[in-house]
Amino acid sequence: MERLAFKMKLKTGAKEAYRQRHENIWPELKKLLSDAGISEYSIFFDAETDTLFAFQKVAAGNGSQDLAEHQIVQKWWQYMADIMEVNSDLSPKSVPLDEIFYMK
Template identity: 40%
Template sequence: MEHMAWKGRIKPGCKAEYQRRHAEIWPEMVKVLKDAGICNYSIFYCNDELFGYYECEKGVAYAEKVQAESPVVDRWNDYMKDILELEMDPVTGAQPKLEQVFRLD
C-alpha cells in the first residue's frame, strides 16, 4: 500500500466553515475517494495549516488519475476554494506530494 501526504492552508477565520463542510461531505465525493482506493484518510490542523494523509490501496498514481478525471472532485475543489489556499501540481491537478523521510512500522 502506498501513502500520500499533502499540505494546505485555511484562510484566516475559516476553520469552523472548513470543519462544517467536511462534516457534510457529499456522498458522491466519498464514493470517488473510495473508488480511487483511498482509505485511512485524515486531515490535521494547526495555526491555519492543514496536513492531510491517506493510504492508497491501488497506488498513488491510480488515486491521482481517478481524482483528476472526476467532475465531482472539480466541483469539490471549486466549493472549497473560497476558504482554502492550496498549491496544486500542474501535472496531477492535486496537491504536491510531500516527501516521506521516515516511517516506523
C-alpha cells in the same frame, strides 16, 4: 498500499467552515475516493500557520490528486475555493510531502 501526505493552506479564520464542510462530505465524493483506492484519509490543522496536513492510504499509484478531471471533484473544489488558497482551476494549492520516517 502506499501512504501519501501533502499540505494545503486555509484562509485565516476558515477552520470551522472547513471542518463543517468535511463533516458533511458529499456521499458521492466519499464513494469516488473509496472507489479510487483511498482507504484512509485524514486532515490535520496547524493553527499557527493555517496549514492543513493531509494523509492518505492509497492503492499503489492512486490518490485524490489523480481525480482532478472528475466532475464531482471539480464541484467540490468550487465549493471549497472561498476558504482555501487555490490555483486558477480552483484546485487547492497543495505541496506533496516526502516521507522520511515510518514506524510499523
